[in-house]
Amino acid sequence: MDTAHGAGELDLGPDDLPDGLVVADRLGLVSCFNAEAARLTGRGAEESLGRPIESVLPLEDPEGRPWWRLTDPYHGLATRSGQPERNLLLPGGREVLVAARYVRGAAGGAVRRLVVTLRGTDARRRTERSNAELIATVAHELRSPLTSVKGFTATMLDKWDRFTDEQKRLMLQTVDSDADRVTRLITELLDVSRIDSGRLEIRRQPVRLDEAVRRHVKTLINGGCPADRFELRLSEQVAGLWADPDKVDQVLGNLLENAVRHGGGTVTIEMHHVPPTRTRQEGMAVTVSDEGPGIPEEAMHRVFTRFWRGSERGGTGLGLYIVKGIVEAHGGTVTVGRSDGGGARFRFILPAGTPAFLS
Ligand SMILES: Nc1ncnc2c1ncn2[C@@H]1O[C@H](COP(=O)(O)OP(=O)(O)O)[C@@H](O)[C@H]1O
Numbered sequence: 001m002d003t004a005h006g007a008g009e010l011d012l013g014p015d016d017l018p019d020g021l022v023v024a025d026r027l028g029l030v031s032c033f034n035a036e037a038a039r040l041t042g043r044g045a046e047e048s049l050g051r052p053i054e055s056v057l058p059l060e061d062p063e064g065r066p067w068w069r070l071t072d073p074y075h076g077l078a079t080r081s082g083q084p085e086r087n088l089l090l091p092g093g094r095e096v097l098v099a100a101r102y103v104r105g106a107a108g109g110a111v112r113r114l115v116v117t118l119r120g121t122d123a124r125r126r127t128e129r130s131n132a133e134l135i136a137t138v139a140h141e142l143r144s145p146l147t148s149v150k151g152f153t154a155t156m157l158d159k160w161d162r163f164t165d166e167q168k169r170l171m172l173q174t175v176d177s178d179a180d181r182v183t184r185l186i187t188e189l190l191d192v193s194r195i196d197s198g199r200l201e202i203r204r205q206p207v208r209l210d211e212a213v214r215r216h217v218k219t220l221i222n223g224g225c226p227a228d229r230f231e232l233r234l235s236e237q238v239a240g241l242w243a244d245p246d247k248v249d250q251v252l253g254n255l256l257e258n259a260v261r262h263g264g265g266t267v268t269i270e271m272h273h274v275p276p277t278r279t280r281q282e283g284m285a286v287t288v289s290d291e292g293p294g295i296p297e298e299a300m301h302r303v304f305t306r307f308w309r310g311s312e313r314g315g316t317g318l319g320l321y322i323v324k325g326i327v328e329a330h331g332g333t334v335t336v337g338r339s340d341g342g343g344a345r346f347r348f349i350l351p352a353g354t355p356a357f358l359s
């Protein structure tokens with residue numbers, strides 16, 4: 001056996017541990033109380049050593065029951081080897097995650113040593129807080145279009161005869177587009193939750209990227225975008241691409257819509273082959289650049305986060321988060337930078353991928 005990992009040669013002390021460590025001897029008296037345990041409990045090692053562990057760590061479960069009396073480590077079934085990690089309370093209501101191991105002399109013998117680890121709950125609190133913030137943001141995002149829908153419908157129902165047909169049409173158009181906004185937000189939120197929980201399904205099929213790009217540009221032109229706003233530099237697609245065509249459409253649709261809506265000038269779409277290297281699979285890269293204001297340098301690391309919007313003109317702010325999630329679920333990468341024309345430049349690389357029946 002490799003003894004280089006033995007604690008002796010590592011010269012590892014209790015204070016080196018990132019978690020709190022409290023050890024009690026066979027009588028239940030504290031024999032070790034490390035620095036992190038002191039930090040978490042707010043009591044020093046000197047006043048803890050040699051004292052009964054129940055008085056040093058008067059832990060209670062969330063219902064307020066004393067934990068040592070509930071678990072009774074020194075008595076009870078001799079087959080018990082410890083306690084799994086649990087959320088407990090210190091005096092004053094401070095939360096800690098606690099786990100315990102009962103070290104026995106022989107299998108089924110008496111407990112010789114009780115080893116307890118303590119861990120702060122800050123990290124978990126932080127995720128809980130960010131979830132709460134997410135819910136607040138979503139509620140806020142949903143409320144503004146719904147307030148407008150409610151306002152216009154109530155006004156029209158109330159004063160139906162006093163509005164001209166033209167006025168009613170205008171109001172209904174606003175209601176219609178606000179309803180679209182809510183629907184879109186909800187669709188995007190469902191994608192976000194799939195990405196966050198790792199449930200985004202990629203159904204791989206052969207994909208022709210050049211054709212997909214042409215199709216998207218055509219849709220934008222049919223939707224009223226001047227045709228001369230687009231410049232296509234599509235090389236022959238040499239790599240056979242196995243990807244999820246609907247998801248690739250979502251990525252292209254988002255990047256092109258952003259370039260048209262948030263960017264400006266000519267939108268250039270380039271495509272090139274990415275040759276394989278020792279660390280990277282062969283793939284295809286697509287670059288979308290425009291000549292608009294671009295993304296401010298200090299915001300570049302935030303464009304792919306949820307709900308980030310550069311201006312009031314922004315939509316939901318989820319588009320680029322979803323783009324990143326989809327590209328990464330394919331094993332690819334997406335980056336943002338500045339184009340030669342001063343605008344924004346987004347580039348994504350999709351690895352060629354393996355057909356589903358081979359993977
Ligand atoms: N081509 C671009 N030029 C300038 N700003 C952009 C561009 N693309 C995206 N942005 C900025 O990034 C923000 C986030 O984009 P996105 O996640 O797609 O959300 P949305 O389009 O719904 O606002 C946009 O609100 C915009 O401020």
Ligand SMILES: [Mg+2]
Pocket residue numbers: 254257258315319320
């Ligand atoms: Mg967008």
